[in-house]
Amino acid sequence: xxxxxxxxxxxxxxxxxxxxxxxxxxxxxxxxxxxxxxxxxxxxxxxxxxxxxxxxxxxxxxxxxxxxxxxxxxxxxxxxxxxxxxxxxxxxxxxxxxxxxxxxxxxxxxxxxxxxxxxxxxxxxxxxxxxxxxxxxxxxxxxxxxxxxxxxxxxxxxxxxxxxxxxxxxxxxxxxxxxxxxxxxxxxxxxxxxxxxxxxxxxxxxxxxxxxxxxxxxxxxxxxxxxxxxxxxxxxxxxxxxxxxxxxxxxxxxxxxxxxxxxxxxxxxxxxxxxxxxxxxxxxxxxxxxxxxxxxxxxxxxxxxxxxxxxxxxxxxxxxxxxxxxxxxxxxxxxxxxxxxxxxxxxxxxxxxxxxxxxxxxxxxxxxxxxxxxxxxxxxxxxxxxxxxxxxxxxxxxxxx
Amino acid sequence: xxxxxxxxxxxxxxxxxxxxxxxxxxxxxxxxxxxxxxxxxxxxxxxxxxxxxxxxxxxxxxxxxxxxxxxxxxxxxxxxxxxxxxx
Numbered sequence: 001x002x003x004x005x006x007x008x009x010x011x012x013x014x015x016x017x018x019x020x021x022x023x024x025x026x027x028x029x030x031x032x033x034x035x036x037x038x039x040x041x042x043x044x045x046x047x048x049x050x051x052x053x054x055x056x057x058x059x060x061x062x063x064x065x066x067x068x069x070x071x072x073x074x075x076x077x078x079x080x081x082x083x084x085x086x087x088x089x090x091x092x093x094x095x096x097x098x099x100x101x102x103x104x105x106x107x108x109x110x111x112x113x114x115x116x117x118x119x120x121x122x123x124x125x126x127x128x129x130x131x132x133x134x135x136x137x138x139x140x141x142x143x144x145x146x147x148x149x150x151x152x153x154x155x156x157x158x159x160x161x162x163x164x165x166x167x168x169x170x171x172x173x174x175x176x177x178x179x180x181x182x183x184x185x186x187x188x189x190x191x192x193x194x195x196x197x198x199x200x201x202x203x204x205x206x207x208x209x210x211x212x213x214x215x216x217x218x219x220x221x222x223x224x225x226x227x228x229x230x231x232x233x234x235x236x237x238x239x240x241x242x243x244x245x246x247x248x249x250x251x252x253x254x255x256x257x258x259x260x261x262x263x264x265x266x267x268x269x270x271x272x273x274x275x276x277x278x279x280x281x282x283x284x285x286x287x288x289x290x291x292x293x294x295x296x297x298x299x300x301x302x303x304x305x306x307x308x309x310x311x312x313x314x315x316x317x318x319x320x321x322x323x324x325x326x327x328x329x330x331x332x333x334x335x336x337x338x339x340x341x342x343x344x345x346x347x348x349x350x351x352x353x354x355x356x357x358x359x360x361x362x363x364x365x366x367x368x369x370x371x372x373x374x375x376x377x378x379x380x381x382x383x384x385x386x387x388x389x390x391x392x393x394x395x396x397x398x399x400x401x
Numbered sequence: 402x403x404x405x406x407x408x409x410x411x412x413x414x415x416x417x418x419x420x421x422x423x424x425x426x427x428x429x430x431x432x433x434x435x436x437x438x439x440x441x442x443x444x445x446x447x448x449x450x451x452x453x454x455x456x457x458x459x460x461x462x463x464x465x466x467x468x469x470x471x472x473x474x475x476x477x478x479x480x481x482x483x484x485x486x487x488x
Contacts, residue, residue, distance in 0.1 A: 065419075065440075068443065069439075125446070125449055125450065127443075127446055128439075128442040128443055128445070128446045128460075129439070129442075129443070
Protein backbone atom coordinates (compact mmCIF):
# COMPACT_ATOMS: atom_id res chain seq x y z
CA UNK A 1 0.00 0.00 0.00
CA UNK A 2 1.55 3.26 -1.14
CA UNK A 3 2.02 5.94 1.47
CA UNK A 4 -0.34 8.88 1.13
CA UNK A 5 0.60 12.45 1.94
CA UNK A 6 -1.63 15.04 3.60
CA UNK A 7 -1.32 18.65 4.68
CA UNK A 8 -1.71 19.18 8.43
CA UNK A 9 -0.52 22.75 8.84
CA UNK A 10 -0.36 25.98 6.87
CA UNK A 11 1.04 29.42 7.50
CA UNK A 12 1.62 32.48 5.40
CA UNK A 13 2.54 36.13 5.25
CA UNK A 14 1.64 38.17 2.20
CA UNK A 15 0.40 41.58 1.17
CA UNK A 16 -3.11 40.17 1.71
CA UNK A 17 -2.52 39.33 5.36
CA UNK A 18 -0.09 38.20 8.01
CA UNK A 19 -1.47 34.65 8.32
CA UNK A 20 -2.75 31.87 6.09
CA UNK A 21 -6.32 32.58 7.15
CA UNK A 22 -6.02 36.32 6.48
CA UNK A 23 -4.39 35.68 3.12
CA UNK A 24 -7.18 33.28 2.15
CA UNK A 25 -9.80 35.76 3.36
CA UNK A 26 -8.20 38.40 1.13
CA UNK A 27 -8.36 36.01 -1.80
CA UNK A 28 -12.00 35.17 -1.09
CA UNK A 29 -12.86 38.87 -0.94
CA UNK A 30 -10.99 39.60 -4.16
CA UNK A 31 -8.93 42.19 -2.34
CA UNK A 32 -5.88 43.78 -3.96
CA UNK A 33 -2.62 43.72 -2.03
CA UNK A 34 -0.86 45.78 -4.69
CA UNK A 35 0.23 49.27 -3.68
CA UNK A 36 2.90 51.89 -4.28
CA UNK A 37 6.33 50.46 -3.46
CA UNK A 38 8.19 52.05 -0.57
CA UNK A 39 11.96 51.66 -0.29
CA UNK A 40 15.16 53.59 -0.90
CA UNK A 41 15.66 54.89 -4.46
CA UNK A 42 12.18 53.86 -5.61
CA UNK A 43 12.02 57.18 -7.49
CA UNK A 44 14.72 55.88 -9.84
CA UNK A 45 12.47 53.00 -10.95
CA UNK A 46 10.03 52.84 -13.83
CA UNK A 47 8.04 50.18 -11.99
CA UNK A 48 6.72 51.47 -8.68
CA UNK A 49 3.96 49.07 -7.67
CA UNK A 50 4.03 45.70 -5.99
CA UNK A 51 2.47 43.37 -3.46
CA UNK A 52 4.54 44.81 -0.64
CA UNK A 53 3.81 43.92 2.97
CA UNK A 54 3.15 47.32 4.51
CA UNK A 55 3.51 48.24 8.14
CA UNK A 56 5.80 45.30 8.76
CA UNK A 57 7.90 45.74 11.89
CA UNK A 58 10.59 43.09 12.22
CA UNK A 59 11.25 44.07 15.85
CA UNK A 60 7.71 43.01 16.74
CA UNK A 61 8.57 39.42 15.74
CA UNK A 62 12.28 38.92 16.27
CA UNK A 63 15.07 39.68 18.71
CA UNK A 64 18.00 41.88 17.74
CA UNK A 65 20.19 38.79 17.38
CA UNK A 66 17.68 37.11 15.10
CA UNK A 67 17.35 40.22 12.97
CA UNK A 68 21.13 40.35 12.60
CA UNK A 69 20.93 36.90 10.98
CA UNK A 70 17.53 36.93 9.24
CA UNK A 71 17.11 38.57 5.86
CA UNK A 72 13.48 39.45 5.20
CA UNK A 73 12.95 36.30 3.13
CA UNK A 74 14.04 34.27 6.16
CA UNK A 75 11.84 36.30 8.49
CA UNK A 76 8.81 35.64 6.29
CA UNK A 77 9.56 31.91 6.18
CA UNK A 78 10.04 31.75 9.94
CA UNK A 79 6.72 33.51 10.59
CA UNK A 80 4.85 31.27 8.13
CA UNK A 81 6.42 28.13 9.59
CA UNK A 82 5.56 29.22 13.13
CA UNK A 83 1.91 29.36 12.16
CA UNK A 84 1.99 26.09 10.20
CA UNK A 85 3.71 24.18 13.00
CA UNK A 86 1.28 25.55 15.59
CA UNK A 87 -1.64 24.40 13.45
CA UNK A 88 -0.07 20.96 13.12
CA UNK A 89 -0.11 20.80 16.92
CA UNK A 90 3.55 21.68 17.33
CA UNK A 91 4.42 18.12 16.41
CA UNK A 92 7.41 18.44 14.11
CA UNK A 93 11.08 17.77 14.62
CA UNK A 94 13.58 14.96 14.81
CA UNK A 95 15.20 12.85 12.13
CA UNK A 96 11.87 11.87 10.61
CA UNK A 97 11.22 15.41 9.45
CA UNK A 98 12.90 17.75 7.00
CA UNK A 99 12.56 21.12 5.31
CA UNK A 100 12.42 21.87 1.60
CA UNK A 101 11.81 25.49 0.70
CA UNK A 102 11.74 27.35 -2.58
CA UNK A 103 13.26 30.77 -3.16
CA UNK A 104 14.65 32.51 -6.16
CA UNK A 105 16.41 35.59 -4.83
CA UNK A 106 17.27 34.31 -1.36
CA UNK A 107 18.68 37.14 0.71
CA UNK A 108 18.52 39.64 -2.11
CA UNK A 109 17.71 42.54 0.23
CA UNK A 110 20.90 41.83 2.15
CA UNK A 111 22.90 41.76 -1.09
CA UNK A 112 21.30 44.94 -2.31
CA UNK A 113 21.93 46.83 0.95
CA UNK A 114 25.54 45.74 1.12
CA UNK A 115 26.30 46.30 -2.56
CA UNK A 116 25.00 49.84 -2.00
CA UNK A 117 27.38 50.25 0.93
CA UNK A 118 30.50 49.03 -0.85
CA UNK A 119 29.84 50.34 -4.38
CA UNK A 120 27.83 53.50 -3.86
CA UNK A 121 28.94 54.61 -0.41
CA UNK A 122 32.49 53.39 -0.94
CA UNK A 123 32.63 51.51 2.34
CA UNK A 124 35.30 48.86 2.67
CA UNK A 125 33.76 46.87 5.48
CA UNK A 126 30.52 44.91 5.60
CA UNK A 127 28.66 43.33 8.49
CA UNK A 128 30.05 39.86 9.27
CA UNK A 129 26.70 38.13 8.71
CA UNK A 130 26.21 39.17 5.11
CA UNK A 131 26.85 35.65 3.83
CA UNK A 132 24.73 33.74 6.37
CA UNK A 133 21.93 36.22 5.71
CA UNK A 134 21.99 36.15 1.94
CA UNK A 135 22.54 32.45 1.29
CA UNK A 136 19.57 30.81 -0.39
CA UNK A 137 19.38 28.06 2.20
CA UNK A 138 19.24 30.46 5.15
CA UNK A 139 15.47 30.17 5.60
CA UNK A 140 15.50 26.36 5.39
CA UNK A 141 18.40 26.18 7.82
CA UNK A 142 16.72 28.44 10.37
CA UNK A 143 13.51 26.41 10.18
CA UNK A 144 15.49 23.26 10.88
CA UNK A 145 17.19 24.89 13.87
CA UNK A 146 14.06 26.52 15.30
CA UNK A 147 11.98 23.35 15.06
CA UNK A 148 14.65 20.78 15.83
CA UNK A 149 14.32 19.17 12.42
CA UNK A 150 17.28 16.87 11.83
CA UNK A 151 16.27 15.01 8.67
CA UNK A 152 16.91 16.10 5.07
CA UNK A 153 16.71 19.88 4.50
CA UNK A 154 17.55 21.98 1.47
CA UNK A 155 16.47 24.78 -0.82
CA UNK A 156 15.22 24.61 -4.38
CA UNK A 157 15.75 27.49 -6.79
CA UNK A 158 13.86 27.24 -10.06
CA UNK A 159 12.75 30.86 -10.44
CA UNK A 160 8.95 31.12 -10.52
CA UNK A 161 8.51 27.38 -9.99
CA UNK A 162 10.77 27.13 -6.92
CA UNK A 163 7.97 26.60 -4.40
CA UNK A 164 6.17 24.02 -6.50
CA UNK A 165 9.38 22.12 -7.10
CA UNK A 166 10.10 22.31 -3.36
CA UNK A 167 6.66 21.08 -2.35
CA UNK A 168 6.86 18.35 -4.97
CA UNK A 169 10.15 17.20 -3.48
CA UNK A 170 8.68 17.22 0.01
CA UNK A 171 5.71 15.21 -1.26
CA UNK A 172 8.01 12.67 -2.90
CA UNK A 173 10.10 12.32 0.22
CA UNK A 174 7.13 11.59 2.46
CA UNK A 175 5.55 9.26 -0.08
CA UNK A 176 8.82 7.39 -0.56
CA UNK A 177 9.32 6.96 3.18
CA UNK A 178 12.40 9.16 3.34
CA UNK A 179 10.58 11.34 5.88
CA UNK A 180 7.31 11.25 7.79
CA UNK A 181 6.85 14.96 7.92
CA UNK A 182 8.19 17.87 5.92
CA UNK A 183 8.01 21.62 6.32
CA UNK A 184 7.73 22.95 2.80
CA UNK A 185 6.73 25.96 0.75
CA UNK A 186 8.66 29.03 -0.22
CA UNK A 187 9.63 32.56 0.54
CA UNK A 188 10.66 35.64 -1.42
CA UNK A 189 11.56 39.24 -0.73
CA UNK A 190 12.80 40.94 -3.89
CA UNK A 191 11.08 44.27 -3.43
CA UNK A 192 14.16 46.46 -3.23
CA UNK A 193 15.84 48.79 -5.70
CA UNK A 194 18.17 46.22 -7.26
CA UNK A 195 15.52 43.51 -7.32
CA UNK A 196 12.99 45.55 -9.25
CA UNK A 197 15.62 47.30 -11.40
CA UNK A 198 16.77 43.93 -12.72
CA UNK A 199 13.21 42.89 -13.59
CA UNK A 200 12.55 46.21 -15.27
CA UNK A 201 15.22 45.34 -17.79
CA UNK A 202 13.14 42.47 -19.14
CA UNK A 203 10.22 44.79 -19.90
CA UNK A 204 7.65 42.29 -18.71
CA UNK A 205 6.51 44.30 -15.69
CA UNK A 206 3.32 46.30 -15.58
CA UNK A 207 3.35 49.90 -14.35
CA UNK A 208 -0.36 49.85 -13.70
CA UNK A 209 -1.53 46.50 -12.31
CA UNK A 210 -1.67 42.74 -12.69
CA UNK A 211 -4.57 41.73 -14.95
CA UNK A 212 -4.15 38.05 -15.80
CA UNK A 213 -6.22 36.72 -18.72
CA UNK A 214 -7.81 40.14 -19.29
CA UNK A 215 -7.50 41.55 -22.80
CA UNK A 216 -5.83 44.70 -21.45
CA UNK A 217 -3.16 42.87 -19.45
CA UNK A 218 0.28 44.38 -19.79
CA UNK A 219 2.64 42.43 -17.60
CA UNK A 220 3.45 41.08 -14.20
CA UNK A 221 3.58 42.75 -10.79
CA UNK A 222 5.86 41.43 -8.09
CA UNK A 223 4.91 40.52 -4.56
CA UNK A 224 6.67 39.35 -1.42
CA UNK A 225 5.98 36.97 1.42
CA UNK A 226 6.01 33.28 2.22
CA UNK A 227 3.85 30.27 2.81
CA UNK A 228 4.90 27.13 4.64
CA UNK A 229 2.99 23.86 5.02
CA UNK A 230 3.35 20.69 7.03
CA UNK A 231 3.21 17.68 4.71
CA UNK A 232 2.71 14.45 6.63
CA UNK A 233 2.21 10.77 6.05
CA UNK A 234 -1.55 10.18 6.23
CA UNK A 235 -1.71 7.26 8.67
CA UNK A 236 0.58 9.08 11.06
CA UNK A 237 -1.52 12.23 10.84
CA UNK A 238 -4.68 10.23 11.46
CA UNK A 239 -3.15 8.31 14.35
CA UNK A 240 -2.33 11.51 16.17
CA UNK A 241 -5.72 13.01 15.41
CA UNK A 242 -4.38 15.87 13.30
CA UNK A 243 -6.76 17.95 11.25
CA UNK A 244 -6.20 17.11 7.60
CA UNK A 245 -6.50 20.17 5.35
CA UNK A 246 -6.07 18.39 2.01
CA UNK A 247 -4.27 15.50 0.39
CA UNK A 248 -1.28 16.04 -1.86
CA UNK A 249 -2.23 13.56 -4.55
CA UNK A 250 0.29 13.99 -7.34
CA UNK A 251 3.16 15.96 -8.75
CA UNK A 252 4.96 16.23 -12.06
CA UNK A 253 7.78 18.23 -13.54
CA UNK A 254 8.84 18.90 -17.10
CA UNK A 255 11.36 21.01 -18.96
CA UNK A 256 10.63 22.94 -22.13
CA UNK A 257 14.16 22.67 -23.52
CA UNK A 258 13.28 25.57 -25.78
CA UNK A 259 13.72 29.14 -24.56
CA UNK A 260 15.15 30.83 -21.47
CA UNK A 261 12.17 33.15 -21.02
CA UNK A 262 9.36 32.32 -23.45
CA UNK A 263 6.78 29.81 -22.23
CA UNK A 264 6.17 26.60 -24.13
CA UNK A 265 2.76 25.02 -24.39
CA UNK A 266 4.05 21.49 -24.70
CA UNK A 267 6.07 21.70 -21.49
CA UNK A 268 3.02 22.93 -19.60
CA UNK A 269 0.84 20.20 -21.12
CA UNK A 270 3.23 17.47 -20.10
CA UNK A 271 3.51 18.79 -16.54
CA UNK A 272 -0.27 18.94 -16.08
CA UNK A 273 -0.81 15.53 -17.65
CA UNK A 274 1.95 14.09 -15.50
CA UNK A 275 0.43 15.46 -12.30
CA UNK A 276 -2.98 14.00 -13.18
CA UNK A 277 -1.46 10.63 -13.96
CA UNK A 278 0.63 10.62 -10.79
CA UNK A 279 -2.47 11.41 -8.74
CA UNK A 280 -4.59 8.79 -10.53
CA UNK A 281 -7.02 11.52 -11.56
CA UNK A 282 -8.80 12.06 -14.85
CA UNK A 283 -9.13 15.54 -16.41
CA UNK A 284 -12.82 15.66 -15.50
CA UNK A 285 -11.97 15.21 -11.80
CA UNK A 286 -10.34 18.64 -11.66
CA UNK A 287 -12.67 21.41 -10.56
CA UNK A 288 -10.15 24.22 -10.18
CA UNK A 289 -6.74 25.16 -11.50
CA UNK A 290 -4.65 27.76 -9.75
CA UNK A 291 -2.99 29.17 -12.84
CA UNK A 292 0.54 30.36 -13.18
CA UNK A 293 -1.27 33.37 -14.71
CA UNK A 294 1.45 35.99 -14.56
CA UNK A 295 -0.46 38.60 -16.54
CA UNK A 296 2.03 38.66 -19.40
CA UNK A 297 0.63 38.30 -22.89
CA UNK A 298 2.74 35.23 -23.59
CA UNK A 299 2.21 33.21 -20.41
CA UNK A 300 -1.53 33.55 -20.16
CA UNK A 301 -2.11 32.71 -23.81
CA UNK A 302 0.19 29.71 -23.73
CA UNK A 303 -1.20 28.46 -20.40
CA UNK A 304 -4.81 28.65 -21.59
CA UNK A 305 -3.92 26.76 -24.77
CA UNK A 306 -2.22 24.12 -22.69
CA UNK A 307 -5.27 23.77 -20.44
CA UNK A 308 -7.49 23.36 -23.51
CA UNK A 309 -5.20 20.66 -24.81
CA UNK A 310 -5.08 18.71 -21.51
CA UNK A 311 -8.73 19.09 -20.51
CA UNK A 312 -10.54 19.23 -23.86
CA UNK A 313 -14.20 20.21 -23.40
CA UNK A 314 -13.84 20.00 -19.62
CA UNK A 315 -11.57 23.07 -19.84
CA UNK A 316 -14.75 25.13 -20.27
CA UNK A 317 -16.40 23.55 -17.21
CA UNK A 318 -13.58 23.90 -14.71
CA UNK A 319 -12.52 27.15 -13.09
CA UNK A 320 -9.07 28.63 -13.46
CA UNK A 321 -7.85 31.77 -11.71
CA UNK A 322 -4.69 33.68 -11.00
CA UNK A 323 -4.41 34.98 -7.47
CA UNK A 324 -1.28 36.86 -8.57
CA UNK A 325 -3.76 39.57 -9.50
CA UNK A 326 -4.15 40.13 -5.74
CA UNK A 327 -0.84 39.29 -4.03
CA UNK A 328 1.50 39.79 -6.97
CA UNK A 329 4.07 37.35 -8.27
CA UNK A 330 6.14 36.11 -5.35
CA UNK A 331 8.61 34.49 -7.78
CA UNK A 332 10.23 31.69 -5.74
CA UNK A 333 7.51 31.86 -3.08
CA UNK A 334 4.54 32.15 -5.34
CA UNK A 335 3.44 28.52 -5.65
CA UNK A 336 3.34 28.25 -1.86
CA UNK A 337 1.04 31.24 -1.34
CA UNK A 338 -1.08 30.07 -4.26
CA UNK A 339 -1.52 26.63 -2.71
CA UNK A 340 -3.70 28.42 -0.15
CA UNK A 341 -6.22 29.15 -2.91
CA UNK A 342 -6.23 25.43 -3.72
CA UNK A 343 -6.81 24.45 -0.10
CA UNK A 344 -9.58 27.06 0.19
CA UNK A 345 -11.29 25.65 -2.90
CA UNK A 346 -11.15 22.09 -1.56
CA UNK A 347 -12.15 22.87 2.03
CA UNK A 348 -14.56 25.74 1.69
CA UNK A 349 -15.76 25.53 -1.90
CA UNK A 350 -14.63 29.12 -2.45
CA UNK A 351 -12.83 29.68 -5.74
CA UNK A 352 -10.51 32.69 -5.52
CA UNK A 353 -11.05 35.21 -8.31
CA UNK A 354 -8.79 36.78 -10.90
CA UNK A 355 -9.26 40.45 -10.10
CA UNK A 356 -8.70 43.49 -12.36
CA UNK A 357 -10.46 41.63 -15.16
CA UNK A 358 -12.10 43.97 -17.64
CA UNK A 359 -12.51 42.20 -20.98
CA UNK A 360 -12.19 38.67 -22.23
CA UNK A 361 -9.26 37.78 -24.44
CA UNK A 362 -10.32 35.22 -27.09
CA UNK A 363 -6.98 33.50 -26.44
CA UNK A 364 -7.98 32.98 -22.79
CA UNK A 365 -11.65 32.11 -23.17
CA UNK A 366 -12.02 30.02 -20.01
CA UNK A 367 -13.87 30.59 -16.73
CA UNK A 368 -11.12 32.66 -15.14
CA UNK A 369 -13.37 33.57 -12.18
CA UNK A 370 -13.39 37.27 -13.07
CA UNK A 371 -13.28 39.76 -10.21
CA UNK A 372 -15.44 37.90 -7.70
CA UNK A 373 -15.02 34.58 -5.97
CA UNK A 374 -17.29 31.74 -7.07
CA UNK A 375 -18.77 28.92 -5.01
CA UNK A 376 -18.17 25.42 -6.27
CA UNK A 377 -17.75 22.02 -4.73
CA UNK A 378 -14.45 20.69 -5.98
CA UNK A 379 -12.84 17.35 -5.22
CA UNK A 380 -9.47 17.87 -6.87
CA UNK A 381 -7.36 20.80 -8.06
CA UNK A 382 -4.11 21.57 -9.86
CA UNK A 383 -1.57 24.27 -9.06
CA UNK A 384 0.58 25.36 -12.00
CA UNK A 385 4.02 26.92 -11.99
CA UNK A 386 5.98 27.51 -15.18
CA UNK A 387 9.35 29.10 -14.60
CA UNK A 388 11.74 31.17 -16.62
CA UNK A 389 14.20 28.69 -17.96
CA UNK A 390 11.36 26.43 -19.08
CA UNK A 391 11.07 24.48 -15.83
CA UNK A 392 7.52 23.42 -15.03
CA UNK A 393 6.07 21.97 -11.83
CA UNK A 394 2.44 21.07 -11.24
CA UNK A 395 0.89 19.79 -8.02
CA UNK A 396 -2.42 17.91 -7.76
CA UNK A 397 -4.41 18.13 -4.52
CA UNK A 398 -7.48 16.22 -3.44
CA UNK A 399 -10.02 17.06 -0.74
CA UNK A 400 -9.15 15.61 2.66
CA UNK A 401 -9.98 11.88 2.55
CA UNK B 402 40.48 59.23 25.31
CA UNK B 403 41.52 56.05 27.10
CA UNK B 404 38.31 56.04 29.06
CA UNK B 405 36.36 56.66 25.90
CA UNK B 406 37.86 53.58 24.26
CA UNK B 407 37.13 51.46 27.30
CA UNK B 408 33.54 52.59 27.61
CA UNK B 409 32.90 52.19 23.87
CA UNK B 410 34.36 48.68 23.82
CA UNK B 411 32.40 47.72 26.91
CA UNK B 412 29.27 49.14 25.31
CA UNK B 413 29.80 47.02 22.20
CA UNK B 414 30.45 43.86 24.22
CA UNK B 415 27.49 44.62 26.49
CA UNK B 416 25.24 44.76 23.45
CA UNK B 417 26.37 41.30 22.36
CA UNK B 418 26.08 39.92 25.90
CA UNK B 419 22.67 41.55 26.30
CA UNK B 420 23.77 42.96 29.67
CA UNK B 421 23.90 46.50 31.03
CA UNK B 422 27.36 47.98 30.44
CA UNK B 423 27.67 48.66 34.17
CA UNK B 424 27.72 44.91 34.83
CA UNK B 425 30.77 44.30 32.67
CA UNK B 426 34.27 44.52 34.13
CA UNK B 427 37.68 44.22 32.42
CA UNK B 428 38.23 40.86 34.12
CA UNK B 429 35.25 39.25 32.41
CA UNK B 430 35.87 36.88 29.55
CA UNK B 431 33.66 36.66 26.46
CA UNK B 432 32.83 33.12 27.45
CA UNK B 433 31.71 34.11 30.95
CA UNK B 434 29.53 36.82 29.39
CA UNK B 435 27.93 34.31 27.06
CA UNK B 436 29.25 35.92 23.86
CA UNK B 437 29.58 33.17 21.24
CA UNK B 438 31.68 33.11 18.08
CA UNK B 439 29.07 34.94 16.03
CA UNK B 440 28.74 37.56 18.76
CA UNK B 441 32.50 37.98 18.71
CA UNK B 442 32.72 38.66 14.97
CA UNK B 443 29.85 41.10 15.28
CA UNK B 444 31.67 42.85 18.12
CA UNK B 445 34.89 43.01 16.07
CA UNK B 446 32.89 44.54 13.21
CA UNK B 447 31.32 47.11 15.55
CA UNK B 448 34.76 47.99 16.97
CA UNK B 449 36.17 48.49 13.47
CA UNK B 450 33.25 50.71 12.55
CA UNK B 451 33.45 52.71 15.76
CA UNK B 452 37.19 53.41 15.69
CA UNK B 453 37.76 53.16 11.95
CA UNK B 454 40.51 50.62 12.44
CA UNK B 455 41.38 47.20 11.05
CA UNK B 456 41.30 44.56 13.76
CA UNK B 457 43.71 41.71 13.01
CA UNK B 458 41.25 39.01 13.99
CA UNK B 459 40.90 35.71 12.17
CA UNK B 460 37.71 33.84 13.07
CA UNK B 461 39.35 30.70 11.70
CA UNK B 462 41.83 30.56 14.56
CA UNK B 463 40.81 33.17 17.12
CA UNK B 464 43.59 32.11 19.50
CA UNK B 465 46.31 32.66 16.88
CA UNK B 466 45.33 36.26 16.10
CA UNK B 467 47.56 39.02 17.43
CA UNK B 468 44.37 40.62 18.70
CA UNK B 469 44.09 39.39 22.31
CA UNK B 470 40.52 38.42 23.14
CA UNK B 471 41.25 36.59 26.39
CA UNK B 472 39.31 39.15 28.45
CA UNK B 473 37.37 42.38 28.14
CA UNK B 474 40.42 44.19 29.50
CA UNK B 475 42.74 42.66 26.89
CA UNK B 476 40.36 43.66 24.11
CA UNK B 477 40.28 47.24 25.42
CA UNK B 478 44.09 47.33 25.51
CA UNK B 479 44.35 45.97 22.00
CA UNK B 480 41.82 48.45 20.67
CA UNK B 481 43.62 51.32 22.41
CA UNK B 482 46.85 50.30 20.73
CA UNK B 483 45.21 50.03 17.32
CA UNK B 484 43.42 53.36 17.71
CA UNK B 485 46.71 54.99 18.66
CA UNK B 486 48.43 53.55 15.60
CA UNK B 487 45.62 54.78 13.40
CA UNK B 488 46.09 58.37 14.63
